[in-house]
Amino acid sequence: MQFAAKLILLLSLLLACQQAVASNRFYADNQLEPTDGFAWDWSFGAGYYIDKHYLAGVEYDDGLELDVNIALSYDRFYLDIDNSQLSGGFIIGYNLVDQYNWSLDIISTDIQDGFNEEGPFYNNKKPVDELAGITERKGDFAAGLRLSRRFDDTQISFELLHDISKSHQSYLASGFVSTIVDWQNWEFRFGTGYHIYSSDFTNYYYGVSEQEATDVRPIYQPSQSFGLLFEFHSEYPISEDWVFLNGLLVNWYSSEVTDSPIVDDDMQIKAKIGVRYVF
Amino acid sequence: MYSKTRNVFYFSILLIASDARSDANEASSQALQLFATPNKCVALREGRTCYADIEMSWQAPLQGNYCLQKVNEKTFIQCWQNRQTGSVSYQFNAKQTVNFQLVDISTGQALYTAPVEVSWVYKNKQKKRRWRLF
Numbered sequence: 001m002q003f004a005a006k007l008i009l010l011l012s013l014l015l016a017c018q019q020a021v022a023s024n025r026f027y028a029d030n031q032l033e034p035t036d037g038f039a040w041d042w043s044f045g046a047g048y049y050i051d052k053h054y055l056a057g058v059e060y061d062d063g064l065e066l067d068v069n070i071a072l073s074y075d076r077f078y079l080d081i082d083n084s085q086l087s088g089g090f091i092i093g094y095n096l097v098d099q100y101n102w103s104l105d106i107i108s109t110d111i112q113d114g115f116n117e118e119g120p121f122y123n124n125k126k127p128v129d130e131l132a133g134i135t136e137r138k139g140d141f142a143a144g145l146r147l148s149r150r151f152d153d154t155q156i157s158f159e160l161l162h163d164i165s166k167s168h169q170s171y172l173a174s175g176f177v178s179t180i181v182d183w184q185n186w187e188f189r190f191g192t193g194y195h196i197y198s199s200d201f202t203n204y205y206y207g208v209s210e211q212e213a214t215d216v217r218p219i220y221q222p223s224q225s226f227g228l229l230f231e232f233h234s235e236y237p238i239s240e241d242w243v244f245l246n247g248l249l250v251n252w253y254s255s256e257v258t259d260s261p262i263v264d265d266d267m268q269i270k271a272k273i274g275v276r277y278v279f
Numbered sequence: 280m281y282s283k284t285r286n287v288f289y290f291s292i293l294l295i296a297s298d299a300r301s302d303a304n305e306a307s308s309q310a311l312q313l314f315a316t317p318n319k320c321v322a323l324r325e326g327r328t329c330y331a332d333i334e335m336s337w338q339a340p341l342q343g344n345y346c347l348q349k350v351n352e353k354t355f356i357q358c359w360q361n362r363q364t365g366s367v368s369y370q371f372n373a374k375q376t377v378n379f380q381l382v383d384i385s386t387g388q389a390l391y392t393a394p395v396e397v398s399w400v401y402k403n404k405q406k407k408r409r410w411r412l413f
Binding site: 239242243 | 321323324399
């Protein structure tokens with residue numbers, strides 16, 4: 001990640017600025033496509049978030065956060081760091097095919113946040129007694145293929161990724177459907193997705209090993225699990241440079257996850273309200 | 280004593296003249312005006328229709344019959360009879376800058392024009408390169 005940040009800075013300094021539009025791979029207006037030469041843009045923002053995590057003992061968390069969003073592309077390579085949409089994140093990719101509204105890409109991205117006995121790494125309300133003594137679960141970084149098809153403002157995509165970091169080192173498959181709806185000066189984005197997590201993935205994050213087991217935390221070895229997500233995101237132009245935005249992201253998890261002794265809810269909800277300055 | 284009184288008299292004359300000149304300038308500047316408030320509409324993305332509630336107000340030098348319309352359009356948004364001032368709320372929607380004008384119905388002459396500018400937050404769409412697989 002540090003390398004990527006340095007690369008972005010270097011490219012920013014060396015190459016001329018050409019304004020592009022920030023993107024997100026879930027949505028039909030994403031700009032992660034072949035371009036003529038180099039294009040980039042960036043924006044920053046600030047917002048207030050509230051998060052209800054599914055991990056045992058982790059209460060509602062809220063706070064202010066600063067966001068930096070960067071979209072870079074050079075011919076068929078692209079990099080996108082999107083922190084303004086809750087479904088966003090870090091993605092680097094290469095477009096193999098872009099034809100008849102179909103795209104096939106090699107991508108690498110972070111899918112799962114890590115956590116330790118203090119809860120998720122961004123958790124402000126520590127300690128978490130229910131997680132005391134568990135070993136750290138590292139966030140992953142997965143690479144693989146993404147196949148997507150656009151229908152005007154709607155997009156369908158499928159991803160098959162494998163972790164290339166030192167976390168679960170296994171497969172996960174996902175499918176997403178998203179659409180963009182305009183109303184007056186508002187833009188509404190709706191997205192839903194389905195994840196299939198391998199048993200290694202599920203076991204890495206939600207299993208309880210013999211070393212972690214206690215009187216109230218039995219050993220747990222789950223099999224393959226599933227997740228369903230829903231996202232709502234909206235934006236409204238305040239001025240030529242400022243955008244108001246808000247979003248809601250809900251993740252549901254199957255019983256293989258929710259039966260885990262370190263999980264006490266079948267869903268995670270995160271909501272956000274904020275502004276973004278666009279250069 | 281006489282001199283002092285005369286000076287006060289001249290000074291008063293100057294003040295009155297100055298006020299009169301100031302009033303004349305003000306009247307001239309307010310003689311004919313057309314305002315749009317706000318005069319800018321911001322959409323999220325380039326090419327999208329921009330929506331805004333615009334207050335159009337005008338002031339003419341003489342009482343008369345006037346109509347408000349978009350430049351290059353035949354239909355009137357609103358007309359006023361025997362009026363020297365007027366205003367109307369207008370639901371603006373356009374993809375690019377629109378000029379409004381106040382027309383004197385008796386002469387058919389456009390008296391004044393006021394633009395409502397359309398701009399965007401995300402101004403440029405990245406140019407996509409389409410290429411063949413084979």
